[in-house]
Amino acid sequence: MNMNLPGPKSLEVLKKGPKLFKGGASFEEEAAKLRNRRIKLSPQMINVGSDGDYIIDADGNRIIDFHAGWASNPVGNRNxxxxxxxxxxxxxxxxxxxxxxxxxxxxxxxxxxxxxxxxxxxxxxxxxxxxxxxxxxxxxxxxxxxxxxxxxxxxxxxxxxxxxxxxxxxxxxxxxxxxxxxxxxxxxxxxxxxxxxxxxxxxxxxxxxxxxxxxxxxxxxxxxxxxxxxxxxxxxxxxxxxxxxxxxxxxxxxxxxxxxxxxxxxxxxxxxxxxxxxxxxxxxxxxxxxxxxxxxxxxxxxxxxxxxxxxxxxxxxxxxxxxxxxxxxxxxxxxxxxxxxxxxDKLVERTARLGKKVIERMNKWPDMFGIVGQSRGLGFLLGASIIDKDTGKPDEDIAFAVASEALDMGAWFIWDSEARIRMYPPLTVDEDVLEKGLTIVEEAMHKVEKNNLKFEHPWYTNGVL
Ligand SMILES: Cc1ncc(COP(=O)(O)O)c(C=O)c1O
Missing domain, CATH: 3.40.640.10 (Type I PLP-dependent aspartate aminotransferase-like (Major domain))
Structure with a gap:
């Protein structure tokens, strides 16, 4: 299910950004060009709270957090x-x-x-x-x-x-x-x-x-x-x-x-x-x-x-x-x-054990999706190279589309202007949440591949993606 991010409350805050922050004027100009070409801007949110494996945005959406504060969070949000x-x-x-x-x-x-x-x-x-x-x-x-x-x-x-x-x-x-x-x-x-x-x-x-x-x-x-x-x-x-x-x-x-x-x-x-x-x-x-x-x-x-x-x-x-x-x-x-x-809580051992399971699942991605060139991981350092299925070349805009669609469906991970997606669940992540998050990522990849989605993005982003 899509959340149509940003919701109205997040948007109210996000709208202040282009005037306040470095690069905001360029963002406005580049965003306007994309809108003129009928390219939708990426989903966004303003986070107002967090809870264990979830981030909570201003509109009350609970989003699975594989971003983990730029991979800084081993024991769940607000432990x-x-x-x-x-x-x-x-x-x-x-x-x-x-x-x-x-x-x-x-x-x-x-x-x-x-x-x-x-x-x-x-x-x-x-x-x-x-x-x-x-x-x-x-x-x-x-x-x-x-x-x-x-x-x-x-x-x-x-x-x-x-x-x-x-x-x-x-x-x-x-x-x-x-x-x-x-x-x-x-x-x-x-x-x-x-x-x-x-x-x-x-x-x-x-x-x-x-x-x-x-x-x-x-x-x-x-x-x-x-x-x-x-x-x-x-x-x-x-x-x-x-x-x-x-x-x-x-x-x-x-x-x-x-x-x-x-x-x-x-x-x-x-x-x-x-x-x-x-x-x-x-x-x-x-x-x-x-x-x-x-x-x-x-x-x-x-x-x-x-x-x-x-x-x-x-x-x-x-x-x-x-x-x-x-x-x-x-x-x-x-x-x-x-x-x-x-x-x-033996979190290192837990990460090794669960990481192995996740990587077994992710190893199937190159066969399941034409847009995944390679998936890889060790513990909870998880990543996949995203490619254009026609050229076989790594493609940043397709990776961005996957990150955007996944966020809108409720799973947030790191895409940092790269032809890859990277996921860093907390080492304490609940196993059901882990599975659910991966399912969302797979659904996002399926949607992007089926609809040939590629997203462009203004070089300055005001928000999370
Ligand atoms: C390997 C490595 N070294 C150094 C840094 C910089 O750390 P910080 O952002 O806390 O200054 C990072 C940040 O991502 C990193 O990944």
């Missing part, structure tokens, strides 16, 4: 235990910088450290994933005394100037005007598993990328002794939920050991249980030297992020990072409670 922990900390401390909860949280994070070998025993708090990713690079450069960093095409580390230079998810567009600021970053392809260049196979492409680093970058671009490390997402998340070939990250680890580089695992999105293991790198049979943590850490309630590294890297590190509000009492309280709930 009462976390709200209570935050409220106790707020009432006790307000904001003070130095307080015992920082120590308690650091101790807990050390307990949860990944790595078979050298554990990550030191922590620094940040506010956002963006700052944490930048901090990790600062620490790698300070530790090694080397100026360069290798990153992968399609990664996302945030939208500050520094993080935009490190990341390259829609990189050229995001870096327009700032191209010269990325002097220290060497970007190489990430070996994705679908729509691979030059007709290569997945493993072959993986080997090619490794060859490219050793035989091209290290011979023609930079001396290995000038490189501080590799900044990688062990599952390329914002860039499409790509899971690398099993040979990839162990080979990066070997390379790092050979040249004295640090391996930085940015797990802002893929970490803390989302992949069905506590840390995504634990799937990859490799240790990292620095871990970047964000999003899930506070149960989606408070902004806290962290960098965690080995004793060698952080015990005497003269790099700089930090912020006034990094490690607030309420943020630390939320994080401690989130870890407690995850451990008590």
């Amino acid at each position: 009462p235990e976390i709200i209570e922990a935050v409220s106790v900390a707020m009432n006790q401390y307000g904001f003070v910088y130095e307080h015992p909860l920082r120590y308690d949280l650091a101790e807990r994070l050390v307990e949860f450290s990944p790595n078979e070998g050298n554990k990550l025993t030191r922590v620094n708090f940040e506010i956002s994933g963006t700052e944490a990713a930048e901090a990790a690079v600062s620490y790698a450069i300070a530790y090694t005394g080397r100026p360069l960093i290798i990153t992968f095409e399609g990664q996302f580390h945030g939208d500050s100037i520094g993080a935009r230079m490190l990341g390259s998810n829609r990189g050229a567009h995001r870096r327009k005007g700032f191209e010269a600021w990325r002097g220290g970053v060497i970007t190489v392809p990430f070996p994705i598993s679908y729509d691979i260049p030059a007709g290569m196979q997945f493993e072959q492409y993986t080997q090619y990328v490794l060859w490219y680093i050793e035989e091209f970058v290290l011979k023609s671009v930079a001396d290995p002794d000038s490189i501080a490390g590799i900044l990688m997402e062990p599952i390329l998340s914002e860039g499409g939920n790509w899971i690398p070939h099993e040979s990839f990250i162990p080979a990066l680890r070997k390379m790092a050991d050979k040249y004295g580089w640090l391996l930085i695992s940015d797990e802002v999105l893929a970490g803390m249980g989302r992949s069905g293991k506590m840390w995504a790198i634990e799937h990859m049979h490799a240790d990292c030297d620095i871990l970047v943590i964000g999003k899930h850490i506070t149960g989606g309630i408070e902004p806290i992020a962290a960098v965690q590294a080995t004793d060698e890297v952080l015990s005497h590190n003269e790099g700089h990072s930090g912020s006034t509000f990094a490690g607030t009492p309420s943020g630390c309280a939320a994080a401690i409670k989130t870890l407690e709930i995850m451990e008590r």
Whole structure:
């Protein structure tokens, strides 16, 4: 059933946006052009509340939430235990910088450290994933005394100037005007598993990328002794939920050991249980030297992020990072409670088990729908590449149509101007709600394929899609 979003109450609020927000005037102009061409604007909503697995919009619609606050919410919206922990900390401390909860949280994070070998025993708090990713690079450069960093095409580390230079998810567009600021970053392809260049196979492409680093970058671009490390997402998340070939990250680890580089695992999105293991790198049979943590850490309630590294890297590190509000009492309280709930309710194991079931269902999509090129997932990192069934090419406008139709039918997930859909249910999601949400996504795909729907969108959107 379609909800015909936005409802009147959402629309009343949304209408204020074009006058108030950055880019709003362009939105008005582009939206008018689409209306003239009789192209319907995407469904929208203003969220006025949330409840576990659901978002509630201004018109009282309850929408299944696979968006999860940009994948920041592992334990359901407005989790009462976390709200209570935050409220106790707020009432006790307000904001003070130095307080015992920082120590308690650091101790807990050390307990949860990944790595078979050298554990990550030191922590620094940040506010956002963006700052944490930048901090990790600062620490790698300070530790090694080397100026360069290798990153992968399609990664996302945030939208500050520094993080935009490190990341390259829609990189050229995001870096327009700032191209010269990325002097220290060497970007190489990430070996994705679908729509691979030059007709290569997945493993072959993986080997090619490794060859490219050793035989091209290290011979023609930079001396290995000038490189501080590799900044990688062990599952390329914002860039499409790509899971690398099993040979990839162990080979990066070997390379790092050979040249004295640090391996930085940015797990802002893929970490803390989302992949069905506590840390995504634990799937990859490799240790990292620095871990970047964000999003899930506070149960989606408070902004806290962290960098965690080995004793060698952080015990005497003269790099700089930090912020006034990094490690607030309420943020630390939320994080401690989130870890407690995850451990008590065995949420990582639950995610692995349910994720497997979901992926079995999603694996049928390429046979069921001509518009699905590939579906993939690990735990509750779920994604599908959407294609034009006639050309076989990835198609952003068809993916947008799927996201729009699904939202209007009551399931919200991430479509971020990409030829993919990405779903991030909370790790606590009720099994019936999970099934219902997936059924809606399938119905949306069926409708889009049957009616050849493609949606265009104004570049600035005022609302959720
Ligand atoms: C891998 C990764 N790193 C860093 C960030 C930036 O985090 P934040 O938006 O909290 O600053 C993101 C955000 O999506 C991310 O996915």
